[in-house]
Amino acid sequence: MNTGELVELGQQLRVDSVRAAAAAGSGHPTSSMSAADLTAVLFARHFRYDFDRPDHPANDRFVLSKGHASPLMYATYKAAGAIDDEELLTFRENGSRLEGHPTPRRLPWVETATGSLGQGLPVGVGIALAGKRLDQVDYRVWVLCGDSELAEGSVWEAAEQAAYENLDNLTAIVDVNRLGQRGPTRHGHDLDAYARRFQAFGWHTVEVDGHDVDAVDRAYGEALSTRGQPTAIIARTLKGKGVASVQDREGLHGKPLPEAEDAVAELGGPRDLRIPPHPPSSDGARPARKATEPALPRWDKGEEVATRDAFGEALAALGTARGDVVALDGEVGDSTRAEFFAKEHPERYIECYIAEQQMVAAAVGVASRGWTPYASTFAAFLTRAHDFVRMAAVSGAGLNLVGSHAGVAIGQDGPSQMGLEDLAMMRAVHGSTVLYPCDANQTARLVAAMAGLDGIRYLRTSRGGSEVIYGPDEDFPIGGSKVLRSSGDDRLTLVAAGVTVPEALAAAEALQGEGIAVRVIDLYSVKPVDRETLRTAAEETGCLMTVEDHHPEGGLGDAVAEAFGDGRPVPRLVRLAVRGMPGSASPDEQLRAAGIDAGSIAAAGRLLVGEAIVS
Numbered sequence: 001m002n003t004g005e006l007v008e009l010g011q012q013l014r015v016d017s018v019r020a021a022a023a024a025g026s027g028h029p030t031s032s033m034s035a036a037d038l039t040a041v042l043f044a045r046h047f048r049y050d051f052d053r054p055d056h057p058a059n060d061r062f063v064l065s066k067g068h069a070s071p072l073m074y075a076t077y078k079a080a081g082a083i084d085d086e087e088l089l090t091f092r093e094n095g096s097r098l099e100g101h102p103t104p105r106r107l108p109w110v111e112t113a114t115g116s117l118g119q120g121l122p123v124g125v126g127i128a129l130a131g132k133r134l135d136q137v138d139y140r141v142w143v144l145c146g147d148s149e150l151a152e153g154s155v156w157e158a159a160e161q162a163a164y165e166n167l168d169n170l171t172a173i174v175d176v177n178r179l180g181q182r183g184p185t186r187h188g189h190d191l192d193a194y195a196r197r198f199q200a201f202g203w204h205t206v207e208v209d210g211h212d213v214d215a216v217d218r219a220y221g222e223a224l225s226t227r228g229q230p231t232a233i234i235a236r237t238l239k240g241k242g243v244a245s246v247q248d249r250e251g252l253h254g255k256p257l258p259e260a261e262d263a264v265a266e267l268g269g270p271r272d273l274r275i276p277p278h279p280p281s282s283d284g285a286r287p288a289r290k291a292t293e294p295a296l297p298r299w300d301k302g303e304e305v306a307t308r309d310a311f312g313e314a315l316a317a318l319g320t321a322r323g324d325v326v327a328l329d330g331e332v333g334d335s336t337r338a339e340f341f342a343k344e345h346p347e348r349y350i351e352c353y354i355a356e357q358q359m360v361a362a363a364v365g366v367a368s369r370g371w372t373p374y375a376s377t378f379a380a381f382l383t384r385a386h387d388f389v390r391m392a393a394v395s396g397a398g399l400n401l402v403g404s405h406a407g408v409a410i411g412q413d414g415p416s417q418m419g420l421e422d423l424a425m426m427r428a429v430h431g432s433t434v435l436y437p438c439d440a441n442q443t444a445r446l447v448a449a450m451a452g453l454d455g456i457r458y459l460r461t462s463r464g465g466s467e468v469i470y471g472p473d474e475d476f477p478i479g480g481s482k483v484l485r486s487s488g489d490d491r492l493t494l495v496a497a498g499v500t501v502p503e504a505l506a507a508a509e510a511l512q513g514e515g516i517a518v519r520v521i522d523l524y525s526v527k528p529v530d531r532e533t534l535r536t537a538a539e540e541t542g543c544l545m546t547v548e549d550h551h552p553e554g555g556l557g558d559a560v561a562e563a564f565g566d567g568r569p570v571p572r573l574v575r576l577a578v579r580g581m582p583g584s585a586s587p588d589e590q591l592r593a594a595g596i597d598a599g600s601i602a603a604a605g606r607l608l609v610g611e612a613i614v615s
Helices: 003-024 029-034 036-046 067-079 120-135 153-164 191-200 213-225 260-266 307-321 339-344 356-368 379-395 422-427 440-450 500-513 531-541 556-562 587-594 598-614
Strands: 061-064 141-146 170-176 204-209 231-236 304-306 325-329 349-351 372-378 399-404 433-435 456-460 465-467 482-485 493-496 519-522 525-527 543-547 572-576
Touching (some): 003 213, 003 260, 029 036, 029 067, 036 170, 061 067, 120 153, 191 231, 213 231, 304 307, 325 339, 325 356, 356 379, 372 379, 379 456, 422 433, 422 556, 433 440, 500 598, 543 598, 572 598
Parallel strands (some): 061 141, 399 456, 493 543
Antiparallel strands (some): 304 465
């Protein structure tokens, strides 16, 4: 396309953005209009992509970080021939693929769900990492950001990671249109303010008039020729560009244009220009990845092994058997034991340092390229990245997340290091799987099983050693549980997971010595939960007591209660959990202070059985 045609294409994208929002009666046309020329030049001149083969390994990747500008993306798809005008005008309708903010669940050309601002660039870093370090395929990643979202700290986590990894296959296009949702942005049209920030993180920067298509074209060419650094193209634009009544005016964010037909006429009316195809530069062929059954580590019953150690050894073994497994660390790999994987497979180990948002985002990007990521840090620190986990679920991404140092059982480090909310957080994520093993062999089996699951998978591990109670060949189906003690005389069922399993067993043994038979269930699959086993236990013993190293809200107790949520009779349910704010103490002292050690469990059991006898 020549200069005149590029100008016309930009106008077409504006017109179609206005029409789509007008048809929907909602949307963000003015945010789309500011970036129309940037998008027109990119797709017409530089973007290498086969729309008929969105999974082509050598396709360039485009991430719309300012996801509210979805009318622009859909208008671009129309110009590329991927959708037609009829579908364009279904924008935001019930059942339409063209959602208010785009998601890969609906459209194969969308790389990741956006809309929670500040996430597109971090995910783009993950996609670029996959291309440069893992796939070693010559594709480029282009991320269109808004200026408002540069206030998010996650953007700068991404900026540092990209420069550290020398991601010269990554270009951030910053649409500096000066106006946010409620008014002017922090830096307005001060392009140099943004440039200085990116330069400080080690990026090459280009400042440009975002409506000068020739200047934009040259800027993209400069990004393509830059080696050893990611590039940020910082473009001065006008929100609502091309329509005098809305251009550069406040108060119009997220609203269709008031006189849409007049605006379309002012923009020159509808057009039907087509973006010329630019196929990928190669076939993107990658060596076949190994995929065999892992030789998982094995431990003998009675050994003392921390489940975090078992995780590290199992992950390293899984990485040997499967060439698609990637580990990501939040600079605590020596504690989570992810370092075991790093020593065996350094080429598939991504160190994200203390940047948990970037770690999860990079995992999303890596997963989008067909890899199987395991991202690990302390369970407490994953709370920092919860929005990225939530959006990963919106994307339909497949992630394995591992949180170590869970609960008060970590001991003297104190409450800032204790994951006491993680089960609730992960259970609330759409379509998630939540696992909490109690011994080494169980951990190893679940680590391997996670790789074959869909959606967000979370494994909780513990710091201290625990006795191995299962043999190495035991199976642990997802959604299952293990009944560790049972008899026809049971008068109470203890439901535990992780560190409270041995405490529950010890309590049951003590009660048995007093003539009180107690059932013990290891509920290692917290979500999905084993409803049938729990319902059977409730019918046969009359009372369930959950014991968890977690706050009472949203954890094991709630998972058990929900097993009776379909109209079945709810049994008597007693919950032992961490209800106070812990301090520093030894692990044993912590469990006792929280009332979840064997002695406390036995005492509560005696009281419950005594009450049942009286009643």
